[in-house]
Amino acid sequence: MSDFSKLVPDHVRKLGGYIPGKSLRQAQKESRVTCIKMASNETPYGPSPRAVQAMQAVLADCNLYPDNDASELRQKLAERHQVAPDQVVVTAGSSSLLGIIARALLSPGLNGVTSERSFIVYPIVTQAAGGQLITVPMQNDGFDLDGVAAAINSNTRIVFLANPNNPTGTVVTADPLDRFLAKVPQNVIVILDEAYSDFAQRFAELRGVEYSRSLGYVRQGRNVVVLRTFSKAHGLAGVRVGYGIGPAELMAYFARLRTTFSVSVPAQAAALAALEDGAHTRRAVENNAEQSQRLIDGISQLGYRAVPTWANFVYCELGEDAAAVAKRLQAEGIIIRALGPWGAPTAIRVTIGTPEQNGVFLNAFKKVMEQVAVK
Ligand SMILES: Cc1ncc(COP(=O)(O)O)c(C=O)c1O
Structure with missing residues (x-):
C-alpha cells in the first residue's frame, strides 16, 4: 500500500477541512427528540x-x-x-x-x-x-x-x-x-x-x-x-x-x-x-429584523452578552464551555453552533428562527443555563 502522505503536498496534508453544523437527521438520531436546526444560518421559511x-x-x-x-x-x-x-x-x-x-x-x-x-x-x-x-x-x-x-x-x-x-x-x-x-x-x-x-x-x-x-x-x-x-x-x-x-x-x-x-x-x-419572488424574501428579512431583538433581549436578560446582529444569527458569549451547552441544548431539541473551531470555546452562534422556534430556543436556553449554573 502507498504512503499517501508522501504523495500529498504539505499544504494539503495540513488542511483542517470544513466542520458543518450538525444535520437535523444526525442530531435527532443522537438525541431521540425532534430537533429545530438553528446552527447553519438557513432561513426558517424554506424556499419560495x-x-x-x-x-x-x-x-x-x-x-x-x-x-x-x-x-x-x-x-x-x-x-x-x-x-x-x-x-x-x-x-x-x-x-x-x-x-x-x-x-x-x-x-x-x-x-x-x-x-x-x-x-x-x-x-x-x-x-x-x-x-x-x-x-x-x-x-x-x-x-x-x-x-x-x-x-x-x-x-x-x-x-x-x-x-x-x-x-x-x-x-x-x-x-x-x-x-x-x-x-x-x-x-x-x-x-x-x-x-x-x-x-x-x-x-x-x-x-x-x-x-x-x-x-x-x-x-x-x-x-x-x-x-x-x-x-x-x-x-x-x-x-x-x-x-x-x-x-x-x-x-x-x-x-x-x-x-x-x-x-x-x-x-x-x-x-x-x-x-x-420578492415577497418571500421580504417575509424572511422582516421576521429576522423583528426576532433578532427578541432573541438578544431574551439572552441578555439571562445575563449573557449577545452581540447586536446585522445578519440572521446571534453571537453570544456564555463564559462557559460552549460545546457542553450545545450538547445539552441538543438534548432539548435545539441545534446551535458552539464556536470552539473559531477560537471562541465559550461562545455560541444561534440562527434566528420563526417566532415559535425562538420561543422554544429561549425556554431551552434558560433551562440549560440554569442547570449549568447549579452544576
Ligand atoms: C460569510 C459567508 N460567506 C459565504 C457563505 C457561503 O454560502 P454559500 O456557499 O451557501 O453560498 C456563508 C455561509 O454560511 C457565509 O457565512
Missing part, C-alpha cells in the same frame, strides 16, 4: 414556492447538462445590479467561488488577509491554494480595518471581508469601508462577502445608516469583487447557487476555474424564480 415549482418543472429535463454559463441567470443578475453580464460569475454557492478566487490569485509565497473569527472557509481555500492567511485580531467583535490595512504587504493578493461577519454578526458600514478601500494597494483584490446582505440592508434602513456601496465600487472599476448567495434570505442553501460581481477581466479568469456544469439545471431554475 415559486422556486420549488420551477425546480419541479425542469426535473424531467435533467438528462441534459445545464447551461455552463448560467446565461439567463447572469443576465437577470446583471440587470438587477446594473452591471454588465460579463461582470457576473455564477457558481455552486459562494463558498465554491471563494475557492476559485483563492486558486486564481494565490500560490505559495502569497497571502490573503482577514480578521480573526471570520468565515471558516477563508483559511481552507487559502491553504488549499498553497497561500498563507494572515488573521488580524478583532476589534469590538468585528473587523479592525486599520489592522487589516496594516497587515497587507507586497505578497498580499486578497482581503476577505465578511460583511456582515460570520460568526459575530457585526458589520462594516459604507463610510469606514470607503476609507479602508482608499488605503488598499493595487496588488490586492478586496472580496466583499455579502452573503447576508438582504438582512443587513434591512437593519441599516431601520438603524438609519448606509450598509454598503459595494456594487458602486464595481461599477467604478475598483479592485473589488462582491459575493452574494441564494443560500440565506432566498432559502436555497441546499440547491447551491451563489455569484460574484467584479471586474470583467478578473471574472473571466474565475469562470475558467469553475468546475464544468457545476450549477445544476434545478439550481438555475430555482434562482431565477426566487429572484421574482
Whole structure:
C-alpha cells in the first residue's frame, strides 16, 4: 500500500477541512427528540414556492447538462445590479467561488488577509491554494480595518471581508469601508462577502445608516469583487447557487476555474424564480429584523452578552464551555453552533428562527443555563 502522505503536498496534508453544523437527521438520531436546526444560518421559511415549482418543472429535463454559463441567470443578475453580464460569475454557492478566487490569485509565497473569527472557509481555500492567511485580531467583535490595512504587504493578493461577519454578526458600514478601500494597494483584490446582505440592508434602513456601496465600487472599476448567495434570505442553501460581481477581466479568469456544469439545471431554475419572488424574501428579512431583538433581549436578560446582529444569527458569549451547552441544548431539541473551531470555546452562534422556534430556543436556553449554573 502507498504512503499517501508522501504523495500529498504539505499544504494539503495540513488542511483542517470544513466542520458543518450538525444535520437535523444526525442530531435527532443522537438525541431521540425532534430537533429545530438553528446552527447553519438557513432561513426558517424554506424556499419560495415559486422556486420549488420551477425546480419541479425542469426535473424531467435533467438528462441534459445545464447551461455552463448560467446565461439567463447572469443576465437577470446583471440587470438587477446594473452591471454588465460579463461582470457576473455564477457558481455552486459562494463558498465554491471563494475557492476559485483563492486558486486564481494565490500560490505559495502569497497571502490573503482577514480578521480573526471570520468565515471558516477563508483559511481552507487559502491553504488549499498553497497561500498563507494572515488573521488580524478583532476589534469590538468585528473587523479592525486599520489592522487589516496594516497587515497587507507586497505578497498580499486578497482581503476577505465578511460583511456582515460570520460568526459575530457585526458589520462594516459604507463610510469606514470607503476609507479602508482608499488605503488598499493595487496588488490586492478586496472580496466583499455579502452573503447576508438582504438582512443587513434591512437593519441599516431601520438603524438609519448606509450598509454598503459595494456594487458602486464595481461599477467604478475598483479592485473589488462582491459575493452574494441564494443560500440565506432566498432559502436555497441546499440547491447551491451563489455569484460574484467584479471586474470583467478578473471574472473571466474565475469562470475558467469553475468546475464544468457545476450549477445544476434545478439550481438555475430555482434562482431565477426566487429572484421574482420578492415577497418571500421580504417575509424572511422582516421576521429576522423583528426576532433578532427578541432573541438578544431574551439572552441578555439571562445575563449573557449577545452581540447586536446585522445578519440572521446571534453571537453570544456564555463564559462557559460552549460545546457542553450545545450538547445539552441538543438534548432539548435545539441545534446551535458552539464556536470552539473559531477560537471562541465559550461562545455560541444561534440562527434566528420563526417566532415559535425562538420561543422554544429561549425556554431551552434558560433551562440549560440554569442547570449549568447549579452544576
Ligand atoms: C460569510 C459567508 N460567506 C459565504 C457563505 C457561503 O454560502 P454559500 O456557499 O451557501 O453560498 C456563508 C455561509 O454560511 C457565509 O457565512
